[in-house]
Amino acid sequence: MKSLFNEDAYKEVLHRINNLKDNSQRQWGKMSLGQMAWHCQYPLKIAIKNKESDKKANFIIKLFVKKSMYNDKPWRKSLPTAPALKTKEEKDFTREVEKLKELVTQFYALKNREKWHSHPVFGVLTHDQWGKMEYKHLDHHLRQFGV
Numbered sequence: 001m002k003s004l005f006n007e008d009a010y011k012e013v014l015h016r017i018n019n020l021k022d023n024s025q026r027q028w029g030k031m032s033l034g035q036m037a038w039h040c041q042y043p044l045k046i047a048i049k050n051k052e053s054d055k056k057a058n059f060i061i062k063l064f065v066k067k068s069m070y071n072d073k074p075w076r077k078s079l080p081t082a083p084a085l086k087t088k089e090e091k092d093f094t095r096e097v098e099k100l101k102e103l104v105t106q107f108y109a110l111k112n113r114e115k116w117h118s119h120p121v122f123g124v125l126t127h128d129q130w131g132k133m134e135y136k137h138l139d140h141h142l143r144q145f146g147v
Contacts, residue, residue: 002135004107013105017097020145022094027077035091037091041103043085044100048106051058069122070129113126
């Protein structure tokens with residue numbers, strides 16, 4: 001499983017983001033390209049901020065979903081999106097992609113961070129799990145737009 005903390009995976013993700021064009025067509029789902037780039041920023045922000053969460057991880061999610069966040073099996077197409085990660089507003093493709101690239105780079109720079117607070121949905125994750133989960137989420141949406 002690739003990790004966004006690995007230099008090759010980091011460079012691959014940036015290369016794929018750079019290959020997005022404002023006319024890239026989605027292969028599945030409902031998000032526009034700008035909305036997808038905006039959506040992909042949120043999980044990276046959670047990791048970068050690394051704040052202690054007062055939320056308890058949902059037992060059902062931890063039991064059935066958590067492992068799928070960092071294993072080799074690709075996510076299926078058109079998975080439901082958490083309401084906080086959705087927007088009905090159109091987002092500017094160029095601006096959101098630039099923000100996304102900045103956040104990917106900020107996340108990669110944390111490759112030596114030792115202390116990670118719990119994820120607000122998935123609970124305790126190891127350093128390795130954070131890197132794999134972030135890579136997998138980005139890979140899913142980059143494949144959604146054919147890159």
